[in-house]
Amino acid sequence: xxxxxxxxxxxxxxxxxxxxxxxxxxxxxxxxxxxxxxxxxxxxxxxxxxxxxxxxxxxxxxxxxxxxxx
Numbered sequence: 001x002x003x004x005x006x007x008x009x010x011x012x013x014x015x016x017x018x019x020x021x022x023x024x025x026x027x028x029x030x031x032x033x034x035x036x037x038x039x040x041x042x043x044x045x046x047x048x049x050x051x052x053x054x055x056x057x058x059x060x061x062x063x064x065x066x067x068x069x070x
Contacts, residue, residue: 018067025064029056 013021032052039045 015067018063021059022064022067025056025059029053029060032056 032049036046036049036053039049
């Protein structure tokens with residue numbers, strides 16, 4: 001999967017690009033949640049999916065929560 005994120009001349013992402021990022025963030029979140037559900041209590045998987053979900057939360061704060069404001 002490749003990501004072609006171009007910016008306008010001012011270096012700022014446009015709404016379409018932010019929506020693309022938001023979609024990918026939602027996919028990552030859903031996948032991590034599914035992985036955690038499949039972990040069968042394996043501590044390493046539980047810990048690592050918790051870390052992934054924490055990182056996804058930061059992405060949501062940075063991208064998903066502000067995409068509608070732009």
